[in-house]
Amino acid sequence: MTDALITRLAARGDGMTDDGRAVPFSVPGDLVDEFGAVTPGAHHQAPPCRHFPTCGGCTLQHVDDAAYADYLVDRIASALASQQLSAEIAPPHLSPPRTRRRASLRAERQGKRVLLGFNEGQSRKIVDLAECWILAPALFAMLAPLRTLLGTLIADRRGAGVELALADQGIDVLITGVEPDGLAAIEAITDFAKAHGLARLSVDGGYGPEARWEPEPVTVTLGGVAVALPAGGFLQATADGEAALLDAVRDGVGEAKIVADLFAGLGTFALPLSMSAKVLAAEGARDATLSLKAAAARAGRQLVADHRDLFRRPYTAAELSRFEAVVLDPPRAGAKEQVAALAEASCGRIAYVSCNPATFARDARALIDGGWRIEWIRPVGQFRWSTHVELAASFRR
Known part of the structure; x- marks a missing residue:
């Protein structure tokens, strides 16, 4: 029996052959025999950490950066395909080792x-x-x-x-x-x-x-503004990953002067955007909303913070149509309720940041059915060597 070639990585990180055989800790380009023994290929690297593969902090340390980048792109493309969609997906940004903050x-x-x-x-x-x-x-x-x-x-x-x-x-x-x-x-x-x-x-x-x-008082600086950081408050996992997402959001928003940032958190995107635009920042967490509101007031930014549960009380299409661009950065569940209204809104641009390709693809389907199109998608690998995939995407009418 000839050895089988590993051709891709499945969602949970196992190597897969073309006939559907799953082989743990294998990489595209590896060969596997009938007994499961793996002959490493060009993209199979020596895991740097002594705790791999026992530690759950990493699952893909045996995968080199090129194969890992392909894995991130494939995860997004597969999620889109499940919704009969496709889009231009840029090469991923990968955060360096030892940068998790x-x-x-x-x-x-x-x-x-x-x-x-x-x-x-x-x-x-x-x-x-x-x-x-x-x-x-x-x-x-x-x-x-x-x-x-x-x-x-x-x-x-x-x-x-x-x-x-x-x-x-x-x-x-x-x-x-x-x-x-x-x-x-x-x-x-x-x-x-x-x-x-x-x-x-x-x-x-x-x-x-x-x-x-x-x-x-403990703070984190976002867009040049020191924001009070609640204990256990959310931050993007790495500083360089945050910068990559912010660059993508800025490109997605373009020259818009009136912007809504939905699921705004502490203002990761709202505060930088408020340097050149009027921003409405909506967030369901009370502590984060209060921190953002106070920080924006101290800095004199054109920013209004709205404490609002966008799952229970999403903005209407009429409300969203007042903005030139909308930023979305929902949790893993996506923004199904808010996207339904956004699909009908007349604003011209959407910058969507997601940490779940499956719910992103579901929401993208709703937007496209409402007359939007995907301009591009940029994967961001902040959680290096994990199966966690993040992305930023641009939608236009």
């Missing part, structure tokens, strides 16, 4: 030892990270001292969540699932945050984040 980790105490890292793939077991090729070095360097602190906060055989982010003032830490008990624990948190120069250390025991250390 936010991460959600898990911790567990086992006797005197504290495990801290990502879960194993398809498991709740924690990989205790001794190295990491995706986290920014400053975040990874915080793991060892955090293990010591967590040893004083977590009971034996119990767990906690740890969210890390790089803010303007330094590292922002949110520990969830613990309730510091007694003066000693409170002092340990304060001493730890001070000793390691943290921007903020917050704890959430189940009633919402509470800052235990924040010597000055």
